[in-house]
Amino acid sequence: xxxxxxxxxxxxxxxxxxxxxxxxxxxxxxxxxxxxxxxxxxxxxxxxxxxxxxxxxxxxxxxxxxxxxxxxxxxxxxxxxxxxxxxxxxxxxxxxxxxxxxxxxxxxxxxxxxxxxxxxxxxxxxxxxxxxxxxxxxxxxxxxxxxxxxxxxxxxxxxxxxxxxxxxxxxxxxxxxxxxxxxxxxxxxxxxxxxxxxxxxxxxxxxxxxxxxxxxxxxxxxxxxxxxxxxxxxxxxxxxxxxxxxxxxxxxxxxxxxxxxxxxxxxxxxxxxxxxxxxxx
Numbered sequence: 001x002x003x004x005x006x007x008x009x010x011x012x013x014x015x016x017x018x019x020x021x022x023x024x025x026x027x028x029x030x031x032x033x034x035x036x037x038x039x040x041x042x043x044x045x046x047x048x049x050x051x052x053x054x055x056x057x058x059x060x061x062x063x064x065x066x067x068x069x070x071x072x073x074x075x076x077x078x079x080x081x082x083x084x085x086x087x088x089x090x091x092x093x094x095x096x097x098x099x100x101x102x103x104x105x106x107x108x109x110x111x112x113x114x115x116x117x118x119x120x121x122x123x124x125x126x127x128x129x130x131x132x133x134x135x136x137x138x139x140x141x142x143x144x145x146x147x148x149x150x151x152x153x154x155x156x157x158x159x160x161x162x163x164x165x166x167x168x169x170x171x172x173x174x175x176x177x178x179x180x181x182x183x184x185x186x187x188x189x190x191x192x193x194x195x196x197x198x199x200x201x202x203x204x205x206x207x208x209x210x211x212x213x214x215x216x217x218x219x220x221x222x223x224x225x226x227x228x229x230x231x232x233x234x235x236x237x238x239x240x241x242x243x244x245x246x247x248x249x250x251x252x253x254x255x256x257x258x259x260x261x262x263x264x265x266x267x268x269x270x271x272x273x274x275x276x277x278x279x280x281x
Contacts, residue, residue, distance in 0.1 A: 029142030076159035088146030089132030
C-alpha cells in the first residue's frame with residue numbers, strides 16, 4: 001500500500017514539474033512572438049518610410065520595389081498564419097488497435113497520452129501531446145512542426161528569406177552612401193538619425209538573412225532526405241532509430257510534403273500528397 005501511494009505521489013510530482021516547464025515554455029513562446037511582431041513592424045517602417053520614401057523616392061523604381069516587397073510580405077504572413085494555426089497532427093482515435101499481428105509488434109505506447117502512436121510520432125513536452133511525424137517544437141511560433149504544417153513552415157522560411165532579400169537589395173545602395181559619408185569628416189555631420197537607423201537595420205537584416213538561409217537549407221535537405229530534426233539530433237546522440245529508413249528518393253520525399261502538383265509548391269495551402277495520409281504518418 002505504501003509503495004503504491006509513493007508511486008502515485010511520484011507520478012503526481014512528475015506531472016506537476018512537466019506542467020510547470022510547459023507553462024514557462026509557453027510564456028517564453030508568447031514573448032518570442034511579440035519580439036517577432038515588433039521587429040517585423042519596425043523593419044517595415046524603416047524600409048518603406050525611411051529607405052524608400054526618403055532615400056529612393058516613390059518613382060518607378062521605388063514603386064516596383066514596394067510592389068515586390070509587399071507580395072513577398074503577404075506570402076510571408078500567409079505562411080506564418082498557416083504554420084501557427086494548422087494542427088500539426090494528432091494520433092487518430094483507436095489507432096493501433098486494428099493492426100495485424102506483425103504490425104502490432106512495432107507499435108509504441110505513450111505513457112503520458114495513454115495511447116498507441118505510429119512511427120515518427122513523438123510526445124511534445126511543451127504542447128503536452130503526441131504529434132504525428134514530429135519534426136520539432138518551434139519556440140518562436142509556439143507550435144509543433146509536424147505532419148500537417150511542415151510544408152507551411154518551410155514556405156515560411158522561404159518567404160522570410162525573399163522578403164529580407166528584397167529589403168537588403170533595396171537598401172544596399174543607400175547603406176553604401178551612408179557608410180561613405182561616415183568615413184568622410186566633411187560629410188559626416190550631414191547624417192541624420194534616420195541614416196543611422198537605416199544602416200543599423202541594414203546590418204541586422206543582412207546577418208539575419210545569412211542565418212535563416214542556412215536554417216532554410218537545413219530544412220530543405222531534411223525534406224529531400226525524408227528526415228526530421230529529431231531524427232538528426234538522435235543520430236548525433238548515437239541513436240540511429242528511424243534514421244534513413246523512410247528515404248524513397250528525393251523527388252518522392254519532396255512530394256510527400258509538398259504534393260504532386262509543382263504549381264502549388266510555393267502556395268501555403270494543402271494539396272494532394274503523392275501517397276496516402278495513413279502511409280505518410
